[in-house]
Amino acid sequence: MKKITRRTLGKNLAPVFSFLGCLAVFAISLLIYSSTYAVVTYGGTETKSTETATSGAYFTMAYQKAVNFGIDNTSFNQTLKADAGVYVTTNSPTGYKLYITGADNKLKTSDGLHEIPYNNLTANQIQKSNLDRNSWGIFVKKGSQDYLIPLCTIATLSESCLISKNNGPVTNEHASVEFAAHVGTDLASGSYHSVPLVYSAVINTNSTAEFPIRSIKNTKVPLMPNGETVTKKPSNLKLRHLFEIEVPLLEFDQTMTRPDQSMYTISVGGVDCEIIANSFVKNKDGVTFKCVSDFNTANPKFTPGQKAEVVVTTKPYGYTFSKQNAVEFINAVTTFNYTGTPQEMIFPISASYMLEAMGANGGDRTPLQASQTWYGSNEVMMPGIGGYAKGTRSFNENEKVMVFVGGKGQSAHDRGAAPYDAKGGFNGGGNGSSGLLVPGTNIYSWGGAGGGGSSDIRPYEIDDYAQFLRHRDKRTDAFRNPSDIHLTEGPWANLPIGYYQAVIKTINLPDADFEGVSAYYDLGYGSLSDVYTQKFGDYILVYFAYAGTPAATHLEDGNPGPAIEIRLKVKTTNQAADITSMKFYNMSINRLIVAGGGAGGSYIAKGGNGGGANTNPKYLGSTSDPNFSNFRFPEGGIGYRGCFFGYGASAPSHGAIYPRVPVESAGRPGAGGGWFGGCAEQSDYSTSPVLGAGAGGGSGLVRQMSSPEISGYGDAGKSQEPWNTLQPSDKNGVVRMTIVDYEAGVSY
Known part of the structure; x- marks a missing residue:
């Protein structure tokens, strides 16, 4: 501050006023001179410019570093004004806006004992030309009218503190702003000064007259099918979504901090996006910040497949930046049902995915088969049920995997019907065989059903x-x-x-x-x-x-x-x-997760279930049956044990033959596919005494994943929920992938 020597005027010392500034600032010193007239002097011109944006946009302002008022006895009790000496140049197609702020609206002596108030303590501009006694103020001119603006802080900056603007490029445009003071003779002597006063100018750095959002990160928002956000596992916390947004808003003072992030309002599809404190980063092209939206609050809920507009309103600048269809709501759940073909999964975002697979059942029973009982059992020809497997693994956006969804086996033929070998289901279900000719007749006994295929996920080849x-x-x-x-x-x-x-x-x-x-x-x-x-x-x-x-x-x-x-x-x-x-x-190294298929059923045995702890077939009769020693119950696959890698064993095919012993002999079922497929009876029909057989289900496996789980239907201590909520009604296999955590997901 300029040091001034003062002398006594009558009984009082004349006051000295200093309006000190920093950054992009000016200063006003109201001084008492011994002259007989008021004097206005300036402390030198300062010129400052923003960086030039990538688009070429820039802003330059020339202003006076200090404005000094010298007041004699005749200058008391009147409003004194001085031009601020501000000139603006910008090439922005949408022009500029220029504001002024101060952290305190009082002028104070160095010892803090005396002060002069600002003359407008409202939040709005007041149309007036003169100040009240012993006050100071800043005037702007609109047309021919003077307006006294309020003195905003950065946190309360509003359009009322706008001192100059233009809607297009300008060169050396004069800002009509004046600084003023009204001093009475009763004012205590001393040096009065303000806290720093700051110019705050903004331009839109976009190369056109539009106001687009420059960039948005994390534009894919995963939602559950019901519109709820992802639930993080295993914490079961709902996730909000983090966006990183850049708007082409270039502020003249790049060091100006944001004590109150409410100066920006962001909405995504009408849902508020709460700015994260201290996330603002400024560069020559604009302002970047982070915000979080809770889409559980949307009413109505968004659904996967919809898109939403992002709107950023800059308060008080009045610029509204937007981008239509900027955010895409994607399904956090991807379900693959049976198609009988390989299917491809391209992961929509980098995230942690819970992978679930369920193998297919063995062949369904026909109505006639379902009506049969044997030794009181109503499970005659009942197929084995597909197994369940799940695990969690991270994948990168656009990473690919292949999905093979198992198909259920073909139903066995009825007794007396035209014979055929029942086909095993897609992805490794074993084939069942037709029944043998019933001794003494020309009709065929019951056939054996085909085994169900396994369901698996494997790396893309x-x-x-x-x-x-x-x-x-x-x-x-x-x-x-x-x-x-x-x-x-x-x-x-x-x-x-x-x-x-x-x-x-x-x-x-x-x-x-x-x-x-x-x-x-x-x-x-x-x-x-x-x-x-x-x-x-x-x-x-x-x-x-x-x-x-x-x-x-x-x-x-x-x-x-x-x-x-x-x-x-x-x-x-x-x-x-x-x-x-x-x-x-x-098949021994490529598959990430496998859910075993259920085996086909036969007249004497329910097919072994897939994937769990018990994949063996279930004998339906009595061990006292006279032919029990001629029945066979091959094992199912368990982990790394089974008949074949990837597929279930097939029952041998045969022609129009009678059993070796004169007892009716039904067809044999096919085994279920899996990591290891289940086993099926392989003995020769013409030479073997075997009169009936069951078949085993395929094993499940989870590799290179966290929280692995493998279970079969009815396993002790295992939840049966997957068979109630995941297994399709047609009993084919299914694969489901669910996002359970992702980088832009923020826990409540």
């Missing part, structure tokens, strides 16, 4: 071997054995030792034209083992094992191989069939 098929049609090759006519040659897949499922997509290949596969390696010199084939629509699933022995030795150029080949046999009358995709999945 990017290698597609269809591109390596050497020739699309080898069926007319005159040099080939007619019994070895195939649709394709190759590909030669060099796979490591393991258990595999080849997933082959075809076109123009109806079931009637498909005659099986050949599966070998080393250019046909080595055969693959444990081969099992299923066809569902355009997809063919081929399970096989490659043990690595004997080693491949017939490949050219020292290639170690093994050059695994899966070739399709197709009727020569079909000239349109083709393969469009062929992928190999290692």
